[in-house]
Amino acid sequence: MERILITGALGQLGQEFIKYFIKNNIYVLASDIRSPKNKLNCDFEVANAMDIERLDNLVKKYKINTIYHLVAILSAKGEENPFNSWKLNMESFQNIIEISITNKINKIFWPSSIAVFGTKSGLENVNQDPVLNPSTIYGISKLSGEKLISYYNNKFDLDIRSLRYPGIISFESKPGGGTTDYVMEMIESLKKGENYTCFLNKNSRLPMLYINDAVMGTIKYMSTDKIKLSVKDSYNITGFSITPLELFEKLKEIGCKGNVIYKPDFRNKIAKTWPKKIDDSFAKRDWKWKADYGLNETLKETFK
Numbered sequence: 001m002e003r004i005l006i007t008g009a010l011g012q013l014g015q016e017f018i019k020y021f022i023k024n025n026i027y028v029l030a031s032d033i034r035s036p037k038n039k040l041n042c043d044f045e046v047a048n049a050m051d052i053e054r055l056d057n058l059v060k061k062y063k064i065n066t067i068y069h070l071v072a073i074l075s076a077k078g079e080e081n082p083f084n085s086w087k088l089n090m091e092s093f094q095n096i097i098e099i100s101i102t103n104k105i106n107k108i109f110w111p112s113s114i115a116v117f118g119t120k121s122g123l124e125n126v127n128q129d130p131v132l133n134p135s136t137i138y139g140i141s142k143l144s145g146e147k148l149i150s151y152y153n154n155k156f157d158l159d160i161r162s163l164r165y166p167g168i169i170s171f172e173s174k175p176g177g178g179t180t181d182y183v184m185e186m187i188e189s190l191k192k193g194e195n196y197t198c199f200l201n202k203n204s205r206l207p208m209l210y211i212n213d214a215v216m217g218t219i220k221y222m223s224t225d226k227i228k229l230s231v232k233d234s235y236n237i238t239g240f241s242i243t244p245l246e247l248f249e250k251l252k253e254i255g256c257k258g259n260v261i262y263k264p265d266f267r268n269k270i271a272k273t274w275p276k277k278i279d280d281s282f283a284k285r286d287w288k289w290k291a292d293y294g295l296n297e298t299l300k301e302t303f304k
């Protein structure tokens, strides 16, 4: 029986994983550095992922055998203080790896990101194993994390798994400071008939993934027999690719009234170093990955 610890559980992804595990009667202990605003329907503990003793105690106390380590400072926010971002993203992951070895944790999930790619990665359609030259401290920490996965899995016979998520779109849980957050911000403003100032250029094309696909895909991947997984660091996965202009036009088409003004800032520079499209054929082949939500299906979820 799985007993799962989620770190960073109150973030955009964590909240959705909690819902999935509760709904499917899988034991989950949620933890975060802050307390939840509303009561959760599962065990919850405040824990700083930089505090290895605290994490170790929780794993022992709740007999945890699987960890979803979701703590991170994301791309745009990370640029405000690169030293802090590196420290949190790397040290917290090392803490999780260390306690996983001592407590014989069965499986660990650690998300990577499309931020690992860079201008040399063949951005028109990035394959599974391109040159990686990330431009942000976030991308550098994700690339380093991917290298740690191969290293520690080999050295200590661990089972750390990872997916390179594109921009995650969700409407109930809010995004935490990434370069693709404009999608949710634009939808929210235009839905209310308000104008939106977009921080990306109107033609910045980036890959996205609707939250239901992200959660279901991750669960499917985590339950795949290890022997089938040919990618030893992190799998490319994607849903659909869009530009701010395409999103705006689609929103107008379905009756939204607000306008969009484009004022690209530093996040546009980040976007220029990220893929327009992602080749996720290894994930499709190895563990039958398939996205169910395109742009139309995603918008239906918020306009229903």
Ligand SMILES: NC(=O)c1ccc[n+]([C@@H]2O[C@H](COP(=O)([O-])OP(=O)(O)OC[C@H]3O[C@@H](n4cnc5c(N)ncnc54)[C@H](O)[C@@H]3O)[C@@H](O)[C@H]2O)c1
Residues within 6 Å of the ligand: 007, 008, 009, 010, 011, 012, 013, 014, 031, 032, 033, 034, 047, 048, 049, 050, 069, 070, 071, 072, 073, 074, 088, 111, 112, 113, 114, 164, 165, 166, 167, 168, 169, 174, 175, 176, 177, 178, 180
């Ligand atoms: N959301 C995306 O679009 C996206 C895309 C690619 C990869 N990812 C990855 O998925 C993971 C989850 O992302 P998210 O969007 O849910 O992030 P988020 O920013 O929404 O949530 C992160 C959570 O971590 C918590 N946290 C911060 N510092 C902490 C600490 N020291 N100890 C414990 N908790 C702490 C925060 O309170 C927050 O609830 C991250 O690793 C991120 O890099 C996300």
